[in-house]
Amino acid sequence: MKALILALLVVAIAAELAVTPEYTAYLKKHVSWEVVDYEENIFKGWTVEEVRTLLGDEDREVITDVAPYIATSIPSSVNWAGASCIHEIHNQGNCGSCWAFATASVASDKCCLGGKDYGWLSPQELVSCDRTNSGCNGGLASEALKYVMSKGLVPESCYPYVGAQQACPTKCKDGSDWTAAHVCKAKSLTNCGTLPAMKSCLLKGPITIRMKVYSDFFNYKSGVYCWDQKSAFQGGHAIRGVGYSDSPKAHILCANSWGPSWGESGLFRIEAREECGVRLTAGDAWSPEY
Numbered sequence: 001m002k003a004l005i006l007a008l009l010v011v012a013i014a015a016e017l018a019v020t021p022e023y024t025a026y027l028k029k030h031v032s033w034e035v036v037d038y039e040e041n042i043f044k045g046w047t048v049e050e051v052r053t054l055l056g057d058e059d060r061e062v063i064t065d066v067a068p069y070i071a072t073s074i075p076s077s078v079n080w081a082g083a084s085c086i087h088e089i090h091n092q093g094n095c096g097s098c099w100a101f102a103t104a105s106v107a108s109d110k111c112c113l114g115g116k117d118y119g120w121l122s123p124q125e126l127v128s129c130d131r132t133n134s135g136c137n138g139g140l141a142s143e144a145l146k147y148v149m150s151k152g153l154v155p156e157s158c159y160p161y162v163g164a165q166q167a168c169p170t171k172c173k174d175g176s177d178w179t180a181a182h183v184c185k186a187k188s189l190t191n192c193g194t195l196p197a198m199k200s201c202l203l204k205g206p207i208t209i210r211m212k213v214y215s216d217f218f219n220y221k222s223g224v225y226c227w228d229q230k231s232a233f234q235g236g237h238a239i240r241g242v243g244y245s246d247s248p249k250a251h252i253l254c255a256n257s258w259g260p261s262w263g264e265s266g267l268f269r270i271e272a273r274e275e276c277g278v279r280l281t282a283g284d285a286w287s288p289e290y
Helices: 002-014 019-028 047-050 100-111 122-128 142-151 196-200 215-219
Strands: 077-079 186-190 206-215 220-222 233-245 251-254 267-271 284-290
Touching: 002 019, 002 196, 002 206, 019 215, 047 206, 100 122, 100 142, 100 233, 122 142, 142 186, 142 284, 196 206, 196 215, 196 233, 206 215, 206 251, 215 220
Parallel strands: none
Antiparallel strands: 077 233, 186 284, 206 233, 206 284, 233 251, 251 267
């Protein structure tokens, strides 16, 4: 009998919904940012375990001997969102490939800013071919950027996203040469960890950033986010930083990989404090240089 009760409890916990009307109502009363209405939430009906599949930043420390880059002069704001070289928001689907999307999107943007626009580079290549990471089971953008330094990436037209780990291809989708399709091999990486370094790196273009995700983040609609202290930690996430501003409160502007229906058309703003979820320690944010 005890075993049956325990099994039922396990099933109940596993089926716990990530978004509920009650939790939505609570957040609307207790946070300073705007909460999405329950009926409009793209995660309505998702369980806690299902939303956790989106959080693929692996829980391991980034060890680096590269000092964070600090510019000699840092303005009060910069915003790359909407610029011609900043590629559109994608959707990673039910795969913990945020690390691959953060890497591929930043590499796509920075290569374009360096004078060569190949459109979106393939996050699927990183999911399938980057052996230092774990595909849909997670990874680190810092490790994936080393792959970009070594090999570059193919355009998404060569290897479209499927949201699952596959054998690494030997030819593009159209049968063309896989090796020759690789472009945008980065020359170096810049350490953008710490807030001054993030702001410095963002002067030159988008960067990869790590953050901690709490249960209220799945209810975000707009405004400057900081997690509610009664929300539960769910996992690590990798995102693309596309700007910052020192007012009305210091925050980082980020592009998520949950599609344009989430947040501010796929973007969000997070208060620039460790206490709010963004990671501001050396090695937790990087930029490829071309």
